[in-house]
Amino acid sequence: MNWSLLWAQLFNGLTLGALLVLVAMGLTIIFGALGVINFAHGAFYMVGAYAGYVAYAATHSFVLAVIAGAAALLLVGIVIERGLIRYYYRRPHEDQILATFGLGIILVEAVRAWFGGISQRLPVPTWGTGAVNLGFLYYPTYRIEVLGIVAVTLVVLYLVLYRTRLGLIVRAGIEDQLMVNVLGINVNRTFLVVFGLGSMAAGFAGVINAPIVTVVPDMGELVLVQSFVVIVIGGVGSFWGALIGGLIAGEIISLTAIVQPAYSEVMLFAAMAIVLILRPQGLFGVQGRQ
Amino acid sequence: MSRESRKGLNRRSLLKSAAAVGAFPLVNISRSWAAEETIGNYPAGVKGDSVFVGVIVPLTGAYSAEGADHLKGFQLAFEHLNNGGGLVSKIPTLSGKGVLGKKIVYKWADNQTKPGPAVQAATAFITNDKAMMISGCSSSATAIALEKVAQRYRVINMVGGSGANETTGKDCQRYAFRSQPSAYMAAKALAPAIGKELGKNRKAVYLVPDYAYGHSVFDSTSKFTEQQLGWKTVGQQLCPVGTADYSSFLLNIANSGADVFVNVAFGADSVASTKQAKQFGVLDKMKMIVPNLSAFQGKEVGAEIMQGVYGTLDFWWTQAETIPEAKIFVDAFEAKYKYKPRWLAHIAYTQMLVWADAVERAKTFNPVSVIKALEAEHKLKMPLGEVYYRACDHQQVRAVPVVVGKKPSEMRNPEDVYKIVGLTPGPDVVPPCDSTGCKLPSY
Numbered sequence: 205m206n207w208s209l210l211w212a213q214l215f216n217g218l219t220l221g222a223l224l225v226l227v228a229m230g231l232t233i234i235f236g237a238l239g240v241i242n243f244a245h246g247a248f249y250m251v252g253a254y255a256g257y258v259a260y261a262a263t264h265s266f267v268l269a270v271i272a273g274a275a276a277l278l279l280v281g282i283v284i285e286r287g288l289i290r291y292y293y294r295r296p297h298e299d300q301i302l303a304t305f306g307l308g309i310i311l312v313e314a315v316r317a318w319f320g321g322i323s324q325r326l327p328v329p330t331w332g333t334g335a336v337n338l339g340f341l342y343y344p345t346y347r348i349e350v351l352g353i354v355a356v357t358l359v360v361l362y363l364v365l366y367r368t369r370l371g372l373i374v375r376a377g378i379e380d381q382l383m384v385n386v387l388g389i390n391v392n393r394t395f396l397v398v399f400g401l402g403s404m405a406a407g408f409a410g411v412i413n414a415p416i417v418t419v420v421p422d423m424g425e426l427v428l429v430q431s432f433v434v435i436v437i438g439g440v441g442s443f444w445g446a447l448i449g450g451l452i453a454g455e456i457i458s459l460t461a462i463v464q465p466a467y468s469e470v471m472l473f474a475a476m477a478i479v480l481i482l483r484p485q486g487l488f489g490v491q492g493r494q
Numbered sequence: 495m496s497r498e499s500r501k502g503l504n505r506r507s508l509l510k511s512a513a514a515v516g517a518f519p520l521v522n523i524s525r526s527w528a529a530e531e532t533i534g535n536y537p538a539g540v541k542g543d544s545v546f547v548g549v550i551v552p553l554t555g556a557y558s559a560e561g562a563d564h565l566k567g568f569q570l571a572f573e574h575l576n577n578g579g580g581l582v583s584k585i586p587t588l589s590g591k592g593v594l595g596k597k598i599v600y601k602w603a604d605n606q607t608k609p610g611p612a613v614q615a616a617t618a619f620i621t622n623d624k625a626m627m628i629s630g631c632s633s634s635a636t637a638i639a640l641e642k643v644a645q646r647y648r649v650i651n652m653v654g655g656s657g658a659n660e661t662t663g664k665d666c667q668r669y670a671f672r673s674q675p676s677a678y679m680a681a682k683a684l685a686p687a688i689g690k691e692l693g694k695n696r697k698a699v700y701l702v703p704d705y706a707y708g709h710s711v712f713d714s715t716s717k718f719t720e721q722q723l724g725w726k727t728v729g730q731q732l733c734p735v736g737t738a739d740y741s742s743f744l745l746n747i748a749n750s751g752a753d754v755f756v757n758v759a760f761g762a763d764s765v766a767s768t769k770q771a772k773q774f775g776v777l778d779k780m781k782m783i784v785p786n787l788s789a790f791q792g793k794e795v796g797a798e799i800m801q802g803v804y805g806t807l808d809f810w811w812t813q814a815e816t817i818p819e820a821k822i823f824v825d826a827f828e829a830k831y832k833y834k835p836r837w838l839a840h841i842a843y844t845q846m847l848v849w850a851d852a853v854e855r856a857k858t859f860n861p862v863s864v865i866k867a868l869e870a871e872h873k874l875k876m877p878l879g880e881v882y883y884r885a886c887d888h889q890q891v892r893a894v895p896v897v898v899g900k901k902p903s904e905m906r907n908p909e910d911v912y913k914i915v916g917l918t919p920g921p922d923v924v925p926p927c928d929s930t931g932c933k934l935p936s937y
Contacts, residue, residue: 206749208749209745209746209749212745212749213742213745216741216742216745217742219741220739220741220742223739312554313554316553316554316558320559320562321553321554321558321559321560321561321562321762322559322790322793322794323559323762323765323766323790323794325794325796328773335773335774335775341745342748342774342775343774344773344774344775346773347741347773413738416739416769416770416773417738417739417766418738418762418765418766418769418794420556420558420559420762421554421558422554422555422556422558422736422762423738425736426736426737426738427738457742458741458742458745460742461731461742461743461745461746462746465731465732465733465742465743465746466704466732466733466734468742469734
């Protein structure tokens with residue numbers, strides 16, 4: 205056993221997991237609060253990355269690129285909630301899947317028609333270039349910074365969800381939507397805000413990930429799959445579930461790679477299957493929730 | 495979740511195409527009443543004043559950039575075959591007024607970089623449009639599936655982009671012809687060049703996409719570097735196609751003790767893996783070689799990273815500076831599409847001309863006669879010099895360009911990414927006929 209490789213992969217699992225948490229968070233918030241399975245989440249992530257790329261090309265500022273990606277997706281989320289999603293709240297999950305899946309295809313192909321299939325470059329910001337020697341590991345600076353960015357984002361999200369009135373309504377909606385309605389709370393507006401925030405989280409994740417992965421129209425496809433695995437492991441709709449699920453998924457991918465890299469993704473699905481058998485509601489999910 | 499639902503959709507479309515496949519033999523039987531001999535769509539497909547060609551390319555999925563370039567090569571070829579111009583005017587058999595006096599009509603379909611949709615599209619072109627020839631692809635998984643379709647329906651398939659050895663090896667077909675160098679040919683051409691640059695007794699580690707193409711490139715490249723250069727293969731990281739984050743693979747690679755990193759990932763994957771290898775410091779510690787460079791890899795990754803990287807390509811546009819045929823092709827392409835053609839456009843363009851020449855020499859669209867005309871190993875002057883198809887496995891014998899990434903300061907324009915260090919003659923690199931595992935089925 206090569207101990208330095210083990211430590212390296214454990215650490216890498218942490219940063220890989222942090223990125224997964226970031227992209228899964230928007231998905232779990234939307235599903236938890238609205239009961240909508242958003243299959244366009246991967247496409248939102250991709251549009252965010254492209255918005256960031258366009259902003260970067262115009263301004264050469266990474267911070268502005270991140271703001272542009274998040275803002276663009278907040279807008280996209282609001283438009284799509286008003287124009288499409290709100291008609292699907294009371295319809296079966298199959299309809300929601302078909303509508304959002306179709307929406308995802310439209311977004312991906314629209315971006316491909318505009319930008320082409322060639323990958324675009326959004327470079328690592330100047331404060332993130334190079335690599336750091338951690339003693340046991342030589343690791344890209346930007347990925348370590350991403351750990352910090354994700355931590356700050358999660359704290360902000362936590363405060364919004366657990367320390368504000370909006371968060372209270374959202375969490376109440378996750379527990380019992382009908383009761384929230386009965387209490388006379390304007391859920392329509394809350395739903396709009398939640399969908400917008402969830403979309404914004406996807407766009408934000410897209411720009412943060414863009415310097416690491418390639419910016420191509422299909423970049424969201426894999427992200428969508430992995431996000432679902434993360435929230436199924438963690439428990440659909442749960443903040444802590446997405447966090448722990450993401451970190452577990454990151455470690456599974458990294459640690460499997462030591463033994464048999466070709467199986468990393470397979471092991472992720474195996475873990476999901478085991479969770480579904482032993483604890484169908486996920487690690488942090490609540491049993492019997494609608 | 496999404497994976498399951500996609501599988502569901504695919505299964506349904508597969509069932510549909512299976513139904514279409516099942517229905518077809520009946521049509522064939524009824525047609526055999528005709529007095530003329532019926533082979534595939536011949537003669538039904540040549541009754542009018544035009545003939546149909548079906549083009550199947552990836553316009554979505556991981557290889558979509560390659561597919562778009564591929565399609566432009568086809569469009570330019572058909573334009574020249576129908577209306578004259580380009581290399582058509584240099585080939586004595588071709589008139590520039592169609593093929594055997596018939597206009598080429600074509601349609602194209604998106605294969606999504608997947609074999610399922612490719613087979614469905616090809617089947618529709620053959621059964622509904624009476625295609626006399628099909629072509630396209632960009633991924634070996636797709637190419638091998640389309641070769642089987644061609645053989646089954648007895649319609650000629652000028653295989654597009656495909657680098658796996660199996661395409662003209664154990665999966666070869668009588669009705670299929672491949673022009674791209676196989677992984678074997680690319681590796682054999684590359685070995686002397688990297689031996690000269692990097693020396694002997696190196697230790698190499700591989701990043702390998704986990705399908706036919708990746709395995710072929712790994713097998714051939716490790717074989718030639720071990721045999722000819724005395725290199726040691728110290729590791730192989732298999733990764734799924736479409737991987738976004740290569741960090742865990744790259745940590746293993748960094749930890750492997752190798753001093754050469756052989757990157758086999760293709761298309762969008764080649765860009766992500768190279769970029770991340772740079773971020774992880776792998777490229778500072780090791781020399782990278784890319785046995786088969788993706789069409790836009792140099793431009794997408796950037797010269798800062800690609801400088802000094804050795805690899806092979808089916809074709810590189812600076813051949814126009816030394817070979818007149820290459821200049822004619824590159825100039826015509828650039829005039830129409832405003833960029834330098836990549837090698838998938840080259841494959842499409844030249845294969846259409848080679849096919850048209852074979853039809854003209856056969857004086858009929860009868861596929862058996864056309865196959866025999868191609869198997870006659872008639873040499874044609876193309877942008878790579880003289881080319882022909884081998885009768886034994888239908889692999890094109892053609893030169894293999896070996897290139898190295900230029901320094902940013904050496905580049906004359908943003909497209910000037912590679913310097914050609916050698917054009918290895920085809921006969922020197924093709925595998926011996928008896929070693930390919932190819933047993934061509936009957937006509």
